[in-house]
Amino acid sequence: MLDLKFVxxxxxxxxxxAIKKHIACDVDQVLKLDSEVRKLRAESESKKAEQNKATKAIPSLQGDEKMETIKAMKALGAEQKAIESQVKSLDEELQRLLLTLPNPPAAEVPDGKDDLENVEMRSEGTIPTFDFDQRDHLELxxxxxxxxxxxxxxxxxxxTYFLKNAGALLELSVLRMSMDHMxxxxxxxxxxxxxxxxxxMEGTAYFPGGEDQAYCTERDDLFLIGTAEVPLTSYRAGEILDMSELxxxxxxxxxxxxxxxxAAGRDTRGLYRIHQFQKIEQVILCPNDEEISKQFHQEILKNSEEVLQMLELPYRVVNVCGGDLGSGQVxxxxxxxxxxxxxxxSETHSASRFHDFQSRRLGLRYRDAEGKVRFCHTLNNTVIASPRVLIPLIENHQQEDGSIHIPQALRPYMGGVSLLEPKKK
RNA sequence: GGAGAGAUGGCAGAGUGGCCGAAUGCGCCCGCUUGCUAAGCGGGUGAGGGUUAAACCUCCCCGGGUUCGAAUCCCGGUCUCUCCGCCA
Incomplete structure (x- = not known):
């Protein structure tokens, strides 16, 4: 959520x-409601102040004067409540709209409508060339x-899918290797x-907007997370952290x-787009400072690149364009x-920085060196998501006979195995 | 799932209709002081809105209600604890 003052x-x-992100929103309506709410709130508060003052005097009054004052306060109280209820309903509408305003993207975000216009920043590793007919992960x-x-x-x-045998072990291995790395x-x-x-879900800015993507348990009004970012970023919600914790x-x-x-009909084959997977996510809460959070953005990007390097996989990094950014992402x-x-x-990781967009919704604050309470900046990135990562892992490391090379770094987690041999028929 | 108890500031813990944004203690910050291993003394110390600054408004788990007036009374919700049941 944006700071109303900033808006x-x-x-x-x-x-x-919003235009750069290709997200529709009504800034003017927000401004209009804001000024109405402020005007009415001032009225309500001055009536309330008058009432508080009179009401404090009541215990020391006697007889008619007391009765008169109580009567007057009854009337004033009713007026005040009427205004207050207007304030409340307008403010609710204002807050609802405020949640729909996207966080403006950074200047270095490229223009573009969707992922086709993302800009490649660099490419690492060597794309394998096979001198035999390569197999896809389904065949392997x-x-x-x-x-x-x-x-x-x-x-x-x-x-949906079952992972079995080496598939199950590979998933556990890449997850544990990545966790140890972090x-x-x-x-x-x-x-x-x-x-x-x-x-x-609202605090991390998946809602409103992402309701269709989440499984909802209606009886209990709980939601299955699409990423550990949600509970992790919410972990200290409502707290004021000490500077030393950042x-x-x-x-x-x-x-x-x-x-x-x-996404019906898209990527329907195999392990690429599935309803359930396991993921390790990294989250950083840092001081409210553009430069610091940019620095951590690079850091979490590097952490994940190292995981791919450990897995000996070729990858590239892209700067995501405006139209492909989420509402909260800078x-x-x-x-x-x-x-x-x-x-x-194909996408395996996604590293975002949010400024205080999430922390403002979550009430995630810290006390800075001057003792001032400020909203944290939040960032996150995938460390590894499986089984999607098993696609490049087994496809890039396949041998002519269908055996699969296990990267050095992964072997301790695979019981020392360096080559997975296909099952004999 | 059944029965009961509770939720107050960083923590502990008073407060059952006005004198309460809230005693007291601990912690923390600032200052002073003292030679005896650390203490003593004084002051300060929640958040949000609002204002040039103030005034002022809101918040004692959350949401409603009663009342001139609610931390305090009533209703609903959430969470925690105890006992019983069930259970990986």
Whole structure:
């Protein structure tokens, strides 16, 4: 959520930002409601002040004077309540609209409508060339008996899967390897609630707007998270942190659930786009300072690149364009990993910075060196998401006979195995 | 799931209709002081809105209500604790 004061003082910045993000919103209506609310609130407060004053005198009054004052206050109280209820309903509308205003993107965000206009910043690693007919992850999975989509579909519907045997072990291994990597970087490992309240979804800016993407447990009004970012960023919500606690670096392991509404027919084969996966997410809470949060943005980007380097996978980093940014994001770098079967770099990681957009909604604050209470800046990035990452992992590392090379860094987690041999028929 | 108790400032803990944004203690900050291993003394110390600054308004878990007036009374919700049941 934007600071209402900021909107009031910089309506053009907000309008232009929304245009760059291709998000529709009504800044003028916000300004109009704001001025109405302020005017009415002033009226209500002055009546309230008068009432407070008179009401304090009542106990010391006697007889008629006392009765008169009580009578007058009864009337004044009714007037005040009437105005107050107007303020309340207008303010509710104002807050609702305020939630829909997107955070203006940074100047260095490229213009563009969707992911096709993201700008490549650099590319790392070597795209493999196979001197044999390459197999996709489905075929490799079959040779190794790693996945089962048919039975999953019968049991759980579309976009579901079983991981089995080496597939199951590979997922656990990449997750644990990544977690260890982050712990070595000073992040606190966390296993987080996968089911959260609406406030956490709103606080992290997935709602309003993303309701269609989330599974809702209607009986309990809880939501399955699409990422550990939601509970992690909400973790200290409503608190005032001590300066010494910043930066707070958290690293959460969770299952992630996505309805993939509106994606019908897209990426229907295999492990790319599925309803449930496991992910490790890194989150940083830092002081309210553009330069500091930009620095941490680079840091969390690097952490994830190192994971891909450990997995010996070729990838590129893109600067995400305005139209592909979420409502709260100021800037986002995606990491796309080379997937031979897709003949493309495809998204495996997404690193965002938010300024105080999330922390303002969450009430996530700290006391700065001068003792002033300020909103934190928040950032997050994928560390690893599986099974999507298994696609590049097994496809890039396949050998002619269908065996799969296990990267050095992963071997300790795979019981020392350096090559996965296909199951014999 | 059933029965009961509770939720107050960083923490502990008073407060059952006005003198309460809230005693007291601890913690923390500032200053003073003292030679005896650390203490003593004085002052300060929640958040949001509003104002040039003040005044002023709001907040004692959240949301309603009663009342001239609510931390305090009533209703609904959330969370915590205890006992019983169930259970990975």
């Amino acid at each position: 009031r003082q910089n309506p053009d910045v907000v309008r232009d930002g 999975g079959q040779m190794h008996d790693m996945f089962d989509f048919e039975r999953a579909a019968r049991i759980a519907g579309s976009r 712990v070595a970087k000073g992040f606190s490992p966390m296993i987080v609630p996968n089911l959260v309240r609406r406030e956490a 930066p707070t670096k958290l690293c959460g392991w969770s299952n992630c659930y996505r309805r993939e509404a509106g 800037q986002k770098f995606d990491i796309e990993t080379w997937m031979p079967s897709r003949e493309s770099f």
